[in-house]
Amino acid sequence: RTVSDIIYSFGGPSAFARFFGVSKSTVNTWKRRNFFPPDRDVELVTEAKRRELTLSYEHLAKMRCESDAT
Numbered sequence: 001r002t003v004s005d006i007i008y009s010f011g012g013p014s015a016f017a018r019f020f021g022v023s024k025s026t027v028n029t030w031k032r033r034n035f036f037p038p039d040r041d042v043e044l045v046t047e048a049k050r051r052e053l054t055l056s057y058e059h060l061a062k063m064r065c066e067s068d069a070t
Contacts, residue, residue: 001059003034006044009053019047036060 007027010016017024020043030036036044041060048055 001055001063003036003063004031006036006048006055007031009055010047010051034063036063038064 007013007016007030010019013024013027013031017027020027020040041057044060045055045057
């Protein structure tokens with residue numbers, strides 16, 4: 001699972017940006033870097049659960065470890 005996968009599961013970059021109160025260019029930067037800022041973890045996991053999406057803190061931690069390895 002990638003940052004891009006998560007963004008699209010929330011409805012795409014525009015919908016994701018609106019929900020999280022950031023610009024679309026910020027979302028595209030996160031997507032390009034395959035990285036979410038850690039201070040967004042609680043919002044991401046909470047909203048994913050509300051939408052019945054599979055996303056956990058463990059998923060986010062694993063994504064960060066994989067990003068650091070490249």
